[in-house]
Amino acid sequence: MCQEAIRKKGGRNEPPGKGWQMGEKAAAIYAGSGAVLYHGDFLRIAGSMENESVDMVFTDPPFELTGGGMKKGKLLYEGGEVFQNCGFSTKEINFKDWLPEVYRILKKERFFYVMSNDRNLFPLHDACIASGFKFCELLVMDKKMTVPSTYYPKRAEFILMYRKGRFRRAHFSGSTVIETRIPRGKEKRHPTEKPVPMIEHLVRCSTLENEICLDPFMGSCPAGEACIKNGRGFIGVEKERRWFEISQDRIKSLEV
Numbered sequence: 001m002c003q004e005a006i007r008k009k010g011g012r013n014e015p016p017g018k019g020w021q022m023g024e025k026a027a028a029i030y031a032g033s034g035a036v037l038y039h040g041d042f043l044r045i046a047g048s049m050e051n052e053s054v055d056m057v058f059t060d061p062p063f064e065l066t067g068g069g070m071k072k073g074k075l076l077y078e079g080g081e082v083f084q085n086c087g088f089s090t091k092e093i094n095f096k097d098w099l100p101e102v103y104r105i106l107k108k109e110r111f112f113y114v115m116s117n118d119r120n121l122f123p124l125h126d127a128c129i130a131s132g133f134k135f136c137e138l139l140v141m142d143k144k145m146t147v148p149s150t151y152y153p154k155r156a157e158f159i160l161m162y163r164k165g166r167f168r169r170a171h172f173s174g175s176t177v178i179e180t181r182i183p184r185g186k187e188k189r190h191p192t193e194k195p196v197p198m199i200e201h202l203v204r205c206s207t208l209e210n211e212i213c214l215d216p217f218m219g220s221c222p223a224g225e226a227c228i229k230n231g232r233g234f235i236g237v238e239k240e241r242r243w244f245e246i247s248q249d250r251i252k253s254l255e256v
């Protein structure tokens with residue numbers, strides 16, 4: 001449904017109009033600049049998305065924080081601000097619940113990128129394989145800064161790359177290590193915000209202009225910004241109002 005809306009309107013600066021039906025499952029949407037943003041639970045909203053209708057999926061999913069960051073179920077943030085546990089719990093949504101939906105919605109011979117820390121890498125990989133994905137590559141996001149750890153100071157996060165179905169050549173460049181700078185200080189909108197340039201690189205490697213990328217857990221929507229800056233359509237879902245509104249503002253600020 002939403003994919004059709006982006007396509008019909010040429011993907012740029014047009015909200016979905018005639019032909020757009022707001023399903024009861026979609027509590028709220030915002031559409032503009034080639035992006036459609038849903039405020040709600042991905043598991044509910046996924047039901048209104050057609051089989052094999054998006055060209056790429058990038059996501060940084062909710063998972064249990066292991067060590068650091070959490071205090072009495074709350075997420076500590078910079079400057080002493082404390083967030084409620086905004087969905088970062090495997091108790092609320094399990095890999096095995098949402099991965100089959102992502103598999104269903106992604107087109108054949110297309111790529112799925114999912115971010116992980118070291119602790120969730122193995123269960124996440126097992127769940128991806130169980131959902132039907134074929135493993136392609138393990139990419140490393142080199143943050144070029146370390147955070148303290150029990151063992152070695154941590155400098156990397158990981159991007160698991162999978163395909164659905166057969167291999168198809170894309171436009172790969174660079175290497176399996178992506179050096180990047182994570183948003184910090186005042187530029188940071190979300191406690192686990194990912195850098196736009198890194199996502200732009202993945203989007204350019206894996207899609208063509210006007211193709212559509214889905215992020216089922218968009219947070220503050222860096223993937224949406226990456227897509228719009230590169231002429232791709234974007235569909236994002238976020239459960240928490242606070243991040244949904246930040247995402248909406250981010251997309252609005254890109255409107256020309």
Ligand SMILES: C[S@@+](CC[C@H](N)C(=O)[O-])C[C@H]1O[C@@H](n2cnc3c(N)ncnc32)[C@H](O)[C@@H]1O
Binds near residue numbers: 092093194
């Ligand atoms: C790891 S964060 C993503 C952060 C994002 N990559 C960014 O750079 O801002 C995961 C997000 O998933 C959201 N979330 C958790 N459960 C969800 C669900 N069932 N449906 C949609 N969003 C959900 C959380 O509120 C959180 O913002």
